[in-house]
Amino acid sequence: MLKALIKKQIAESMIRTFQRGTVNSSGKANRKRRLRENGTMIIMVIAAVYLAAMFTFFSVVLCRELLSVDLGWLYYLFASGAAIIFGTFGSVFSTCFTLYMAKDNDLLLSMPIPIRDVILSRLFSVYLMSMLYSGLVAIPAVIVGWILGGISFPKCVGGLVLVLLLSLIVTGLSCLLGWVVAKLSQRLKNRSFLTVLIALSFLGLYYYIYFQIMSRVENLLALVILLGGNIRNSAYVIYVFGMIGEGHWLGMLCWTAGVLLILGLIWLVLQKTFLSLSTATPTPKRAVYREKIGRRRSVSSALLRREWNRFASSANYMLNCGMPLLLLLGFGGYMLFGGRKLVRTMSIVLGHVRGAVPVMLCAACCMLGGMVDISTPSVSLEGRSLWQLQCLPITPWQALRAKLSLHLNLTILPVLFCSTVLMYLPQGSTTTIQRALIVTISLLNTVFFALFGLFLGLKLPNFSWTNEIVPIKQSLSVFIAIFSGIGLSMAFGGFFVLFGWRIGTTLWMSIFAVFYLVADIALYLWIRGPGSRRFTAL
Numbered sequence: 001m002l003k004a005l006i007k008k009q010i011a012e013s014m015i016r017t018f019q020r021g022t023v024n025s026s027g028k029a030n031r032k033r034r035l036r037e038n039g040t041m042i043i044m045v046i047a048a049v050y051l052a053a054m055f056t057f058f059s060v061v062l063c064r065e066l067l068s069v070d071l072g073w074l075y076y077l078f079a080s081g082a083a084i085i086f087g088t089f090g091s092v093f094s095t096c097f098t099l100y101m102a103k104d105n106d107l108l109l110s111m112p113i114p115i116r117d118v119i120l121s122r123l124f125s126v127y128l129m130s131m132l133y134s135g136l137v138a139i140p141a142v143i144v145g146w147i148l149g150g151i152s153f154p155k156c157v158g159g160l161v162l163v164l165l166l167s168l169i170v171t172g173l174s175c176l177l178g179w180v181v182a183k184l185s186q187r188l189k190n191r192s193f194l195t196v197l198i199a200l201s202f203l204g205l206y207y208y209i210y211f212q213i214m215s216r217v218e219n220l221l222a223l224v225i226l227l228g229g230n231i232r233n234s235a236y237v238i239y240v241f242g243m244i245g246e247g248h249w250l251g252m253l254c255w256t257a258g259v260l261l262i263l264g265l266i267w268l269v270l271q272k273t274f275l276s277l278s279t280a281t282p283t284p285k286r287a288v289y290r291e292k293i294g295r296r297r298s299v300s301s302a303l304l305r306r307e308w309n310r311f312a313s314s315a316n317y318m319l320n321c322g323m324p325l326l327l328l329l330g331f332g333g334y335m336l337f338g339g340r341k342l343v344r345t346m347s348i349v350l351g352h353v354r355g356a357v358p359v360m361l362c363a364a365c366c367m368l369g370g371m372v373d374i375s376t377p378s379v380s381l382e383g384r385s386l387w388q389l390q391c392l393p394i395t396p397w398q399a400l401r402a403k404l405s406l407h408l409n410l411t412i413l414p415v416l417f418c419s420t421v422l423m424y425l426p427q428g429s430t431t432t433i434q435r436a437l438i439v440t441i442s443l444l445n446t447v448f449f450a451l452f453g454l455f456l457g458l459k460l461p462n463f464s465w466t467n468e469i470v471p472i473k474q475s476l477s478v479f480i481a482i483f484s485g486i487g488l489s490m491a492f493g494g495f496f497v498l499f500g501w502r503i504g505t506t507l508w509m510s511i512f513a514v515f516y517l518v519a520d521i522a523l524y525l526w527i528r529g530p531g532s533r534r535f536t537a538l
Contacts, residue, residue, distance in 0.1 A: 001113055005121035055082075056140040063141075063148050072149050076245030077238065079141035080166055087134030087170035088177065095126050095178035098467065100277050109275070119274050123171070126178075130170035138163045145245055154247025161252045162244045168259050172266050179277070299394055303402035304409075310381065311374065311406060317381070320473045324371040325414050331368060332418035335425060343425045353497050355505030358430050361422040362438045362509065363493030366445040369415045370485020375407040376453035376478050379535070380462045380471035386538060396532035400454060404527075407450040415446045437509040444516035445489075451523035453481045458531050461538060 059079060066075040099122045108118050142159035149155075240251040297305070311317050335342070343357060350356040382389060389399055419442035423435045456477035465471055472478065492512055500508040 002117040002120055005108075005113070005117055006124050052136050052140050055137045056144060059141045059144040060148070063144050067149050072145065073239065073242035073246050075145065075242075076141070076162065077242030079138065079145075079245075080162065080241065083134040083137035083141070083166045084169055084173070086137050087130050087166070088173045095129070095174040098122060098125050098129075099175065099178055100274075115275060116271065119270055123175075123270075126174055127167065127171045130174055131167040134166045134170045135163065138166045142245065152247060154249065155245070156247075158244050158247040158252060161256065165244070165255060165259055168263060172259075172263050175266055175270065179273070299398055300402065300405070303394070303398060304405050307378065307402050307406040311410075314468060314472075316469050316472050317374075317377075320469075321372065321374045321377065322410065324368050325410060327371075328365075328368045328414040328418045331364070332414070332421045335418075336421045339421070339425045343427070350497065353501045355429065355434070355501060356497060358426045358434045358438055359496045359500075359505060359509065360493050361425060362419070362441050363489045365415065365419050365422055365438070365442045366492065367486055367489035368418070369411060369442060369446045370449045370489055371482055372407070372411050372446075372449065373453050373478055373481045373485075374410060375403050375450050376457050376481045377471040377475060378403040378406070378454070379457035379538075380465070380475060380477075381468060383463055383465065386463060390536065390538075396535045397528055400458075400527055400532060400535060403457075404450055404454055407453065408447065411446050411450070412443070415442050419443070431506065433506055434509060437506070437513060441509060441513050441516060444513060444520060447520050448516050448523070449481065449485055451520060451527060452484065453477075454527060455523055455531065456481055458527070458534050458538075463538075 062078060063072075063075050066072060066078075099119075105118075109115070142163060146155065146159065240248060241255055243251045244255060311322070343361075346357050346360060350360070379386075390396075392399075416439070419439045423438045426435070460475070460477040460480075462471050462475050462477075496505075496508050
């Protein structure tokens with residue numbers, strides 16, 4: 001039974017990420033489904049390679065400095081800390097919904113299946129997620145340590161043990177923190193907004209620390225060398241953990257035994273609390289009757305309110321699809337108060353390219369606006385209850401228009417604010433037409449990706465999910481939407497630097513404005529016609 005449950009978890013986390021779950025009459029996957037699987041796998045591999053390359057670069061810089069002063073153990077200690085932080089933050093919210101608040105917990109617990117097997121199958125998924133996130137930091141760090149510090153049999157074994165221990169530590173921390181999030185979710189009324197607030201606080205703290213470190217790298221390295229001696233003298237247990245990467249046999253044995261002991265205690269706690277936590281329902285708020293006059297709503301207003309309620313009730317939806325809205329506001333605020341200095345720097349760096357500043361500013365705004373993908377998973381999020389929306393006395397276009405309206409209502413004002421600020425920053429030969437085109441292209445780009453996201457949602461729907469994180473974060477349509485927003489904006493700015501400047505800034509921006517306008521009209525007509533018919537047939 002445990003083997004079957006593990007296969008089910010793998011199917012949910014991987015196979016359904018790539019496909020709709022439909023098969024042809026012969027039981028074999030059709031060609032289109034295989035193409036979607038291959039495309040998604042390629043995109044995910046590219047993203048993983050990018051993150052691994054970034055961590056490899058930082059590992060090389062840190063390893064060279066610390067090995068030069070014979071502090072290899074401190075290098076492994078800092079790499080382990082980064083792996084634990086990145087792995088825990090990356091998997092903690094997924095752990096909460098995978099382990100404690102999965103949609104099919106009630107179904108599995110109603111079957112004659114031992115609770116132990118259900119917990120172990122969930123923990124297997126948590127471990128895979130922890131191994132993925134921590135491994136993106138730990139594996140490049142260990143390989144860099146072998147290359148720059150030399151490799152031997154003890155160091156080879158120590159590196160492998162270190163990677164394994166880090167994945168187990170992240171698994172344990174994710175289970176504990178996921179338990180805290182699940183407990184808070186039961187007791188708090190606006191738990192989705194609280195989850196978003198906590199996540200944003202962690203992100204803000206992370207980036208603040210990151211930029212502080214990057215701005216004080218030289219002083220930090222001097223402090224690290226001094227700190228290394230203090231750790232070795234006063235915190236010998238932590239020193240021994242760093243020595244695992246150097247091939248310290250006693251450290252491997254002691255830390256492995258300690259981690260396994262802690263995981264055993266977590267397992268005992270899970271066995272005692274899993275059933276009560278996974279089947280608990282939030283304490284209902286005592287209803288108090290208050291007489292009030294009901295307000296009649298139009299069909300469009302009622303459908304839009306329905307879409308907003310879904311968005312506001314899901315922390316995953318808000319975090320993964322709405323985060324660029326905060327980036328737009330933050331970027332616009334930064335450019336409002338400190339943008340002149342950045343524009344002068346851009347003018348110096350791109351001085352050989354005439355009229356590059358307005359194009360690059362517009363491309364930056366388009367990139368942030370294109371990363372908003374609220375409309376993309378909106379169709380898939382209907383799940384198996386799609387029939388309820390289809391049975392309402394409304395036209396398919398009215399249902400789809402509500403999904404578009406939510407995306408545009410949340411995105412238009414941040415984009416307008418950011419683009420208006422950027423419009424007044426370029427100086428010198430920037431014309432009024434070019435300034436107006438910054439705002440025009442940014443708004444047309446926003447409409448384009450709202451329509452394009454809904455187009456992808458209709459063409460590549462996924463209704464066979466048990467965890468909403470699959471259509472929100474792990475679907476092929478979301479990957480295409482986000483990377484298209486980034487790629488199209490980079491093409492707009494990059495190709496101008498390469499050859500577009502030869503035809504002039506105004507003409508280049510006008511070409512893209514016309515492109516967006518034509519694409520918006522074409523997508524709008526498709527959604528009104530074939531898209532609406534496809535929505536009815538889903």
